[in-house]
Amino acid sequence: MTGDILTLNAGSSSIKFAVFAPEHPDKTARITGKIAGIGGAPVFTAQDRTGTALPAGPLDALDPSSSHENLVALLLEWLEQQLAGQPLGIVGHRVVHGGRTFGQPVRITDAILDELETLVPLAPLHQPHNLSAIHAVANWRPDLTQIACFDTGFHRTQHRLATLFALPRALSDEGVIRYGFHGLSYDYMARVLPEQIGxxxxxxxxxxxxxxxxxxxxxxxxxxxxxxxxxxxxxxxxxxxxxxxxxxxxxxxxxxxxxxxxxxxxxxxxxxxxxxxxxxxxxxxxxxxxxxxxxxxxxxxxxxxxxxxxxxxxxxxxxxxxxxxxxxxxxxxxxxxxxxxxxxxxxxxxxxxxxxxxxxxxxxxxxxxxxxxxxLPTNEEAVIADACRTLMNAPSAQTPQPHESPDS
Structure with a gap:
């Protein structure tokens, strides 16, 4: 894989981003930043790996009425300047809900986007903004590979009993089950805990x-x-x-x-x-x-x-x-x-x-x-970056697997 990795985490009132080198799983991003206060008074901040603040440029004075998609477009324009013409290789997104279908990171296609749209009612504060960031990148560079990483994915190891509500079986079979969230954060903790407590x-x-x-x-x-x-x-x-x-x-x-x-x-x-x-x-x-x-x-x-x-x-x-x-x-x-x-x-x-x-x-x-x-500080962006590296180097991992709990 050539080109840097961009991670995007588009939330209800903020857009967090980071740029990582492609060669090895470096937890320290080259650039990190966010647009906070979306829907009110949006403010952009960014810094390099030394913590030095970077100039805001076109993101200096943001329109309070700007949509997530428009703000991502401005962010991509800013990044293009910061990267001095070096093209991005891949963009990884945090997507809150993967439903029953998506347990592992996947390369985004039109068909997958359509399926993720059906999950909006299950995460109305997050899923629409996650998907708007994907659309903004696609409009900017349609050829750029994008990958979705799911907050629900980490919890797929739970026993079936931990996922069930006491509702009629037909509803459970339709997918009215416990999915769990914040999986990217928990994934990161699972990775770094041995360094702290052996x-x-x-x-x-x-x-x-x-x-x-x-x-x-x-x-x-x-x-x-x-x-x-x-x-x-x-x-x-x-x-x-x-x-x-x-x-x-x-x-x-x-x-x-x-x-x-x-x-x-x-x-x-x-x-x-x-x-x-x-x-x-x-x-x-x-x-x-x-x-x-x-x-x-x-x-x-x-x-x-x-x-x-x-x-x-x-x-x-x-x-x-x-x-x-x-x-x-x-x-x-x-x-x-x-x-x-x-x-x-x-x-x-x-x-x-x-x-x-x-x-x-x-x-x-x-x-x-x-x-x-x-x-311990969490680092969801590092998990997304690692998933981008893995998926690009192992094309067979791109196929989503259906929901299947242990002992189900």
Whole structure:
């Protein structure tokens, strides 16, 4: 493969990107950056591998009304300037939902795009933007190979029982099952854990991916055993704007007694709930931690309580716990949340070092803790780049495989 690798992660309010060399799996990107605040006041930032800021050029003053597809087009124009005429070799995308069909990264074709479009209702905040980035690249350079990497893919190792809802079998057979998300982040953690805890990495591990979107994954032998998210990215933990696990009777109540329609309920559960809804202040954890509002404190407390309860509920899938890993924006940066969660889990033998926790050290557990507690940055972009290298060098790996759980 010749030419650099571009990774794109088009989310609901941001577009993250990175450029990697093609020759070897280097975790350090040549260029990284993002467009944040999409839908409000979009801001572009980028830096080289030394951390030196790069000029924004055509991305200096962005139109607040710009679509994801238009912003990706501007980003590609900027990258062309930065790469000084050296063509990209391949583009890898994070695609949130792969459904039952896509368990491994695949080369994108028109037929695959059509199938991914059918999954938009299962990830309405993410899938449309993931696909708009693919369309923008195709319009820019139709000949450029693009690869989709799926957040649901990492969880395909789960036992069939972990994927089932207690619904009529016909619905399960149609694909109304638990898929799980944030798989690229968990994949990265599975790769780097041996460097941090040696043989324990193959033991009983729970990774807490805590950001504006949040989930947890129970892993054994560095494979997914159980996870907190289900059919959609709405389930599980309380999040920035999403409610997380909810009694389905609440949805019926909203429909039947409050007169809300499906679109209104979708907006409520995906965009107006979670930290924002409970606090009435913000979906940003740092803003809430700095706030004096009692509702902000209650939102933080509820977030920690729900996270600890969910983590405890994953332990039976492992039969115990050897290590707990915090990652993503809140997991990596909020000592307050980590402490609040771990304090509720002391019965598991978890003991954290207050000083290490306060400075976001890699290991924050004490020497006498029965469970190793770590804080590790995730790197979904490196996982996508590795998938691009692998797929381009092994054409037979391009064929998607149907969903098949172990012991199914």
């Amino acid at each position: 043989a324990k990495a193959d033991g009983r591990v729970i990774v807490a991916h805590l950001g504006n979107g949040a989930s947890m994954c129970a892993m054994q032998n560095r494979k997914s055993v159980a996870t907190s998210m289900g059919f959609t990215a709405l389930d599980g933990l309380m999040m920035g704007r999403r409610c997380g696990a909810l009694d389905p009777g609440v949805v019926l109540y909203l429909l039947q007694s409050k007169g809300m329609d499906a679109a209104q309920i979708e907006t409520l559960l995906y965009k107006n709930s979670g930290l924002l809804g409970v606090s009435g202040v913000s979906n940003n954890m740092k803003v809430l931690e700095d706030s004096d509002a009692p509702t902000a404190r209650e939102a933080i407390d509820l977030y920690a309580y729900r996270a600890a309860s969910t983590l405890a509920g994953l332990v039976p899938a492992l039969g115990g716990l050897d290590a707990l890993v915090f990652t993503a924006g809140i997991g990596e940066n909020s000592s307050c949340i980590r402490r609040a969660i771990c304090d509720r889990l002391q019965w598991l033998g978890i003991k954290i070092d207050a000083g290490a926790n306060d400075v976001n050290a890699i290991k924050i557990s004490t020497e006498t803790s029965a469970v190793d507690v770590l804080v």
